[in-house]
Amino acid sequence: MILRFAEFVFDPERVLLLRGTEPVHLEPKAFQLLSLLLSRRPGAVSKAAIHEAIWPRTSVSESSLPGLVRDLRAALADDWARPQLIRTVRGHGYAFCGAVLDEPGPAAEACPWVVLHLGREIPLPVGTHLVGRGENCRIRCASPRVSRQHARVRVAATVALIEDLGSRNGTFLRGERIEAASEVQPGDVVRVGSEELQFVAVGRHESSTVD
Numbered sequence: 001m002i003l004r005f006a007e008f009v010f011d012p013e014r015v016l017l018l019r020g021t022e023p024v025h026l027e028p029k030a031f032q033l034l035s036l037l038l039s040r041r042p043g044a045v046s047k048a049a050i051h052e053a054i055w056p057r058t059s060v061s062e063s064s065l066p067g068l069v070r071d072l073r074a075a076l077a078d079d080w081a082r083p084q085l086i087r088t089v090r091g092h093g094y095a096f097c098g099a100v101l102d103e104p105g106p107a108a109e110a111c112p113w114v115v116l117h118l119g120r121e122i123p124l125p126v127g128t129h130l131v132g133r134g135e136n137c138r139i140r141c142a143s144p145r146v147s148r149q150h151a152r153v154r155v156a157a158t159v160a161l162i163e164d165l166g167s168r169n170g171t172f173l174r175g176e177r178i179e180a181a182s183e184v185q186p187g188d189v190v191r192v193g194s195e196e197l198q199f200v201a202v203g204r205h206e207s208s209t210v211d
Contacts, residue, residue, distance in 0.1 A: 003038055004101040006085065008076065010038060014127035017075075023128070023154035023161060025181065029054050030072045037086065037096040044087075044095040069094060113160050115139055115153075116198040124160070129153045131192055132165075145169045145193030153184075160184045160199060169193045 003010040009018040012035055017024040026034065032054050037045060047065060055064070069086065072078075078085040087097040111123035122139055129138040132150035141150070147167040154161045163181040164171035172191040173182050184190065186201035 001102055005098045006076075010034065011127075014125070016127050018156055021156045022159050023156050024075055025154070025163075026075055027071065029068055030075065033068055033072055034096075037094060038100065041096040041100060044089040044093050046093040048093075050093060112157050112202055113155055114200045114202055116200060117141075117195070124153060124155045126155050126157060129155065131162075131197070132167075139197065141192060141195045143194045146195060147193070150192045151190075154181070158201075160201075162190055167192070 001012075003012075007019055008024070010016075011018075015031060017026055017031065017034070033050065036050065036053050050065060051060070054068070069088075070080075073080055073083075073086050076085050080086075080088070083097060085096060085098040087095045089095055111125045113124040115122040115124060117139060124138070130149055130152055131137055131139040131141065131146075132148050133141055133143075133146050134148040137149065139153070146169070147165070149165050150167045151165055151171045152163045154163070160183070161181045162171065162173065162178065162184055164178055169192075170177045172178070173184065173188060184199045186199065188199050190197045190199065
């Protein structure tokens, strides 16, 4: 089930939050918190219940939850003094207070982008995908110069962003090493370590091969 609120689209199955058509970066625990508050809306969730859901059997400082809420509000551009989405329930916890529209998820996985890599076409559906040598990576690389989790690609209907994950050998877009999430254009070649990935926007750019 996809949830729409304000200008956002929340897709829990694909672990994706969009503002319009652009992916919004949320750390995993902030995404968990948003998912929990949405699932219990409009009811309030106690601090104890949030701790149990996000930090099970783990001791964390008292500032961890307020800090996580602050990060979530920043991502949603929600003013803590005049909240439209995340409400503080004094002495208890937090609640999602915005209007939400439920709608069924897509019947089929849309793949608006394809990556060409070592003679293969790798479809990229809307969502977040890892690049690296790890088994959980959608774009698997073999070179030892590529980290196990080297980079992350966030895909929306018309936008793809690539972000380096602190790799040793870097991620390069149009020949420049990227320092932050960067938008990929159709036909762009991205280099991770010593391997190249060419991005093709399906329906908007004809396929070609990587030199």
